[in-house]
Amino acid sequence: MPHAECPEPGPPSAEKLFVNDGPLLAGQYAELRPTALETPIDEARRRYAEDGYLYIKGLLPKIDVLKAREEYFTLLAPSGVLKPGSHPIDGIFDNTKDKLDFPGIGAGFADANGRPTGPHPEVATLFVDLALQAHTENWYKEDFCKHPALKEYVARLTGWGENTLGIRRTLLRNNTPGNKAIGVHYDQIFLRHGEDTAVTAWVPMGSISREGGGLIYLEKGHTLGAEIEQEFTKRAKASGLTDEEAKNAFNQNMMSGGLLADSPAEFGRQWNRRWLLTSYEAGDVVLHNAYAIHASTINHDPENKIRLGTDLRFVNRARPWDTRWGNDYAFGDGV
Template structure:
């Protein structure tokens, strides 16, 4: 495969448990949406992901990015004198007052005031977290961006689901402010366990993301490992006499807080002898991945203090059983 013969990136890449070594890093393989569908499907099956360059119109992506940061601007997160579409973090502020949404449970923690507190004893996050939560239900996001016809039509053709293609309403619109905690190691079936394992995730970077800007990283052949982890647990659960429902509950209870396989990609990659595949993302790119594809993110070390913004959109075949808990807009404490 092309990325296998390419030297690893020279940019230092930090994750929650340290600096990835050069031998732990490879490149994501880019694809064009205009390539033959059969070729794209084969790459998706083999790699567990499909990085589609320029699937969405760049202007539409930047319009949504501008709306998001215009909404969050009253929280003081943006550097004075910069435009909302740039999403430049105010480096004079304490990063802990602007916690990134590494998971929905992470957001819920801050929303409840269970996170750290400032010098006056008030929960950190405050207005910033409230506005970031509010953005999930804004018409420009929920009704326009999440339902973009270019994405929906491509998924419908690529999967063969056609008119049965359904974009689930619940999504995770994640910001990642510089130097805050990154997303830990996981695969998405962990969060969609009340349906069949036939969903597809579209990760959409809402703006350019530099190599060290906190973008998603994908474990090489991680979809195969994810399936192995799932099967191994269920095999052991069945041997103990658990029903399918009990096994699902037990599986989730054995995950780390927030549904993670591990907090640190470095150690997880070393333990399984697999590299993390990375790339620079551009506004308009979309990554499709399977429900078992293992992924995480780097810590945002962008030297310009650009806030990484991206969203997880899930698609299902509505003619098949799917996790109906994802039919509603993400709200604080929805428990999913």
């Protein structure tokens, strides 16, 4: 597919808005559009269709989000990741430690679904084991992932009603300050064995400053993601591949880990589209469709907070969905 003209870069931002390939410059980013919880559902549907995402303020009770955050960092505290004397709920990184010994799950590694490690394996192993264990703790798996406020909103937005299914496999991700960020992708890359109607709920588990490593969305990226998918499928079919062969071939042509690119700044310039970002508060949720192109910034939180968020996905149980996602997250599970 032909690339768009690259816009002229502007001056550096006063904020530390960095992605994997450097700073986001003025003109390369804008603000994510918020939607109030009381917005009529018809208007919410219109925005979701128009933007490919819906950034809902205060969808979840703040107290429930912070309870889960506290449980998470209490669990991870024995790894030594937290600043001595700090409260687990604050999630303050101990910056006397080597950040590489505290790698995030599913971000910034050659195999995004492999077991991450660090220069001191005895430290990284405990940290990663505890981060993986969190996926199956009742406070997360039952209380948080199945929060009725979230499921009920998705059911209303999609019109799926009682057929709304929150699928079991989720990605609970931390990002310690200064570590590599998430590269450029859209979710259908990983959910291709089902229909393209899945809804992802990205839930920041605690407040995330603009510089704190939150998700960023490519402006109108859902239209570009759909075009990329359609163009590849068309070429694969023309070459004689079956549907199943085409799915596998697409993923093999991605970067390692299923990325469109590891360089968000360059990707935005290539397609002449801005990245949309914001600061997130506990209780906020972003719903995005299967083709919404997104990434994250590098965590440069001024208070050294660890960024914590989770990807929860919903499907229509009455329609074909990617049942590979029916089990708890595990390293090397092939998804």
